[in-house]
Amino acid sequence: MKKLFVSLFILSLVVACKKNPDKFVNDKPDSTEYVKTEATKATPVEVSKDQALKQLNEEIIQVLKDKDYKKFADFIHPEKGVRFSMYAFVNPKEDKNFSRSNFMKYQPTKTLFTWGTLDGSGDSYKATIDNYLTKWVYSKDFATGQVAFNEFLGKGNSLNNLKEMYPKADFTENYIKGSEANAEMDWKSLRLVFEEFQGKYYLVAVVNDQWTI
Template identity: 60%
Template structure:
């Protein structure tokens, strides 16, 4: 009887040790569902970062296309970047006046751009005199009054800021915007800075212009 009991005890001891070792190996390890969840979270996070990087790259590219079109006075290309359904609004200064600022549908822009038709774009700060000009003159003399292709760039962040009210984020809370800023000169106490901002909205997988805003020091 003793010879039979000893092997049974030994087998029991081995079994207990094996189970204990297995438990130690598994201790702290997530179960398969937890592993899947952690992996998915990592993929989602990486995807979000990648999407943000791609989005910023596309916005920069589109921003540069707009600037190049303005510099070259290529208003056919500029028109192709206008939002097909919402058109584009032009604001002379940082404050967006949805009732008074000049707004064009893409079709109207293409219709009137080649003509000598005068439009009232707003009023000069200080004097209050209305600013009247053709589309071409407004774009070349006001919007692109300096070579903004050499400016400081930012996306969804303001660089320039003066004493005029800036309500861009209130009017376009869900849209992305870019800024192209040229700092002022020492001659004028750095107050002769200028900037132009473009507001973009995605439509069918592409970003289009919905607004063009200029900003500068005002009296």
């Protein structure tokens, strides 16, 4: 009788295990924990080219406004350098082109460079890097101007060959409208030209534009 009772007790334990296996074996991931893990994964935010260049434009304009020319070097294209054009017509024979290393080398110095020819007088325009960026490139407060992407806002009487010289590049234009007192002829534009290199956009040209004689 005692043996029969023991056998029945063991049998009841086996049946209980089969009816409630989860109380003994848990080989599945907790569903709540899984949901939490999935929810905490960072979702990459895609930024459009327009947005990326708009932000880059704002950063460079602020650097020029702050006269932080050492920081400016960080934006220069690592291989092509950056070309400065005094007017809308890009002239590789006259325009000054700096590699990043040369810009960093000469920026702190008082070395004079010839940047181009002044409209009207035909005189050569000579200045240090700092003076050129301060007095010519950022001659207006472009941080307050109108900004366009791959579109020309300032339209004068000089030849504009930017798209021909940089057919695969993108550019921003920072535009200051002219005053009524001068029949709006005293407008000025600052165009920043960008090309992609190893997944990042860099500055390849800085082109100023204004009404010319």
